[in-house]
Amino acid sequence: MTWDWSAVGDFMPHFWDGLLVTLQALVLGSLISFALGLVWALLMRTPTRWVRWPVGVVTEFIRNTPLLVQLFFLFYVLPEWDITFSAMTTGVVAIGLHYSTYTMQVYRAGIEGVPAGQWEAATALNLPMTRTWTAVILPQAIRRVVPALGNYVISMLKDTPMLMAITVLDMLGEARLFAQQNFQFTEPLTVIGVAFIVISYPASLLMRALERRLVR
């Protein structure tokens, strides 16, 4: 095995560019998935099955099909319908949408975990529906699900390299470009592989610590 430190040095500027893009995609994707997941979770609690059914089927479908193909779908099909986004926007939307179907289950678990007495107390105090949700149920539910959501942010991080397939220059995209231009595959690929571990391992430790503090 040959390891060339100068190649690592040459790659580093590209690496930081890629890291920035990856983190941008991650932050925006997380925000979309948190918001959309909550919407799905609330829709799944509406009394009429005409809402629950379609939402259930659609989210189940998105959850059980590969993100990569969904990326291709959005990237190639939307322009055919005259909706054009940049590759980055498409990627962020796809990741956010895909993971919203996971966060939805997390929210659902959190909401179901709120003791029935809280609901009864809200009813007894004659709180209106919106107030019950915003002041009683959601604050307790979300507090419990923060670590689980954090875990999904970490898995989202590990799915961002897929954006490379739709021409976004994230960490893997930069590494591949550099590798093809210089015929040095080992160094850039190893650097980003290590970078992912260096980011995701402490993050997972943090989530475990949060878990101990927030969920009792």
Place this chain on the structure above:
Amino acid sequence: MTSGLWELVLKGIWVTVQLLVLSSLLAAAVSFVVGIARVHRLWIVRFLAGFYTEVFRGTSALIMIFWVFFVLPPAFGWQLVPMWAGTLALGLTYGAYGSEIVRGALNSVDPAQVEGGIALSFSPWQRLRLILLPQAVPEMIPPFSNLLIELLKGTALVSVMGMGDLAFSGNLVRLALQESAEIYTYILLIYFVIAFLLTRLMRGLEKRLKAGIGEVPEKSVSQQELGRPETTGVGGGVV
């Protein structure tokens, strides 16, 4: 779509299924070996197994695939057939996730069971084989089922390397027809059907295994979702 293009899609399905079967077998083997090693008596074994898990879980499956395709050949002087390279990358990555499932299930067996085994002077291997695993394996099935779906979704990644799986055949058809809505809808539907069949299969398996130890499968997955602190996580409810 012409029949020639459908043939392409069928070939893609076949490659995806092959890859799924091979890499899930490898992942299962890795999960059990590493997962059992994580509850070993010797700290060095536990440490090495934990190190393996954190490394392979910490990095991205796609990067692993790139690594196996591009770094391994020049580094060690041998080249893998794409199918085996894909199997290796996916099996090792998802095996690391699976090992957490195995470890969690082994730890969830009542310690009194093991103590009973010690009292009856079972050897460690007998305790594992006759006491721990029969009770732990049924517990593993629901999270393994989720992981299997994640693995199915992961197989699409090899298309980036130009392997002719289902996702790749979708790209070929798109290039041939210059039209993408139809083919990608079909591809997504096919993945969904495979995932659905896998879920059914695993549910049947769970029922049989749980019947073997006198239990019935639980309905609710909501509590499972919250009780997953140990994983950096792919997929829903990987405990």
